[in-house]
Amino acid sequence: MDGGDGVVVTPEVRRAYAYLGAVTERPTAELWDLVDEVGPIEACDRIRVARVPEALAEQSASRRDRVDGAALMDSAGEVGAHLVVPGDPGWPAHALEPLDRPRGRRRGGHGGVATALRPLGLWWRGTADPALSLGRSVAVVGTRAPTPYGRAVAADLASGVCAEGFTVVSGGAFGIDAAAHRAVLGAGGCTIAVLAGGVDRLYPRGNDGMLRAVAESGAVVSAQAPGTGVTRYRFLDRNRLIAALSRATVVVEAAARSGALSTAAWAAALDRPVGAVPGPVTSVASVGCHLLVRDRGAVLVGRTADLIELAGDMGETAAPPTGHLSSWDGLDDVTRRILEALPVTGGSAPAEIAASAGTAPTVTRAVLGRLLSAGAAVRGPEGWRRSGDGGVQLTIPVT
Template identity: 75%
Template sequence: MSDRGEDTLVPDPVRAAYAYLGAVTERPTAQLWDLVDAVGAVEAAHRIRAGQVGDALVSQTEARRSRVRPDDLLGEAAEVGARLLVPGDPGWPAAALDPLDRPRRRRGSGRGAVETALRPLGLWWRGPADPTTVVHRSVAVVGTRAPTPYGRAVTADVTSGVAAEGFTVVSGGAFGIDAAAHRAVLGAGGTTIAVLAGGVDRLYPRGNEGLLSAVAESGAVVSDQPPGTGVTRYRFLDRNRLIAALSRATVVVEAAARSGALSTAAWATVLDRPVGAVPGPVTSVASTGCHLLVRDGRAVLVGRTADVVELAGDMGETTPPPTGHASSWDDLDDVTRRVLEALPTTGGAVPAEVAASAGVPPSTARAVLGRLLVDGAVLRGPSGWRRSGHTGRQLTLPVD
């Protein structure tokens, strides 16, 4: 961060309070965030430590409230060059994380259903990458821990390609596709972020310690778990929501029918972020999950860098407008144009209605809507989807 940005960092007592609040429960809870929103982080931490809270929070915090030492956590982070990023800091990626605060209920049914969760109370950030910059232009690449040579090759090709286009690649630091993605980006001189299931001072898996150290030196290793925290199965699942939230799109390269990568894809869907899946041989078990995503309309098929840039990039990015054109809609691809024109300017429409009006598959409509939501060209309200009418760019409907 710049010196100017550091002048506006939240005060140390507030940071220490967030460090305490982020560690006193296993996960962020509705009751905890309600208290923070009502009285502020410092007072919330004081009340929890004193046991002066409602029964639900007493139950959630009883095991840890007297054990958590926020100054020790901040010190342990500093020893490995990490810092705690909290709400109110200049680099806090609010736009990326706020959608995690949607109503906490089970969405979907059967395969792909996920339990929604609240945004983290802080991110332990180890590395020089600027959070605001990398989240604005990022793509998650995830997949199996036991990839085929084909999966490794596709991962290396796609991730080095999007890195060359200026995208940050977000993954989970695990063996297999995750590691292949991180290595390819580092080799291309790009920026990559590894989101861990444990503390940023415990680089895991140990077999990837050298790789994760290199990621931390040029990009960032990130976690919402405090320093000293080990990994568990449910923490791996919890961190998947952060991989999806910190990315504008998620790409699954290879995944079995039951896979953590599919959990990340499900989170992306909940957050209205587009999902892409790389096809593989129909005989390959490693590609079964990708084929299911495409078959069920939960992902669009991608196979090369241009597909991923189109999925995660700004509108019309794959076809830059020629000089002299006043509108960034002039050279949009046909599908994006049709989806935009199918949206009302008032009220709202559900994705199925948009898909029918635009004449595109529902999965394509959802992917385009997710990308346009991140770009600011559309809004999603109680009545459904509609055009926003404005963005940071000049956007006007083309006239035939």
């Protein structure tokens, strides 16, 4: 298969990328330089016999005889995963290339540790199409120890942008990450969990069931090869990847020192918009968000509309920044169509409403849930109907 950049992705090429992605701890400048110069297969052969520059020989010395690309592919296949590589139609080059820009700054690192660059492949466990799911994506991240407020806001933002066709990207962790993933799963949307270890080792184990559900409807993704465990620095690399795969990042709750802040820092470094949700000034869980707004230029996000403006296409607008709407004028097009499709009396099934409004069933269910919470819709024995008098004077909270 030719992905359009001149690389034919044969099984041999894919096995070579599997080897190259695991032979060094991180994808280094020296490794990418070799791949760019001679291609993945020749690069693989040279590394195996240590016929490479000294720096790369040192980086790969402990693993060059231990890594088996074919075995890694087999391990991935056992859990229904596969490797997406440069040249594949779904390879997100536009998202990942900024990770090693400019090339001249890719060498050296600090303390002898090689600077990490874009991955040589993504281990992809799930049904979502990489190109489609990452074309319109937003990261929702935050603390592993959220307050009830933080959980509620994360769920509301995630389900809200999901209803507008966004993929929600997060890290699969406890707390804000899990709240975001679960909200999208409940709304029938697409969510991607980026892991710090292999996709065959779902982590944390307490979220195993949720991550399996994410893989069934979206994807569980990692730059780490199957069988790889988690470490602190792999979590930091995971944060880089979350930022790169998202058009914008919003931090819901975070302490002054938090992994979510590293994700926000990477997003800013990649010229991606960063948002932060405000919280009580007395809440330790919101200190990091307040610092992002005060010191790092993050955009204050308090509702779905703010996040859509942050991550949407240029010119994409949302409802005006008022607490409530006294008419339908400020509603987004999808919500307005579904609201108009609701009968004033009796009731209709979600499938009928979706057909009338011309919206996807998953989007329709998500919007109906928001309208129900807002008191603008009622679900009765006969189905869904509009609440109130059916006119334009409904009071609908802006989400």
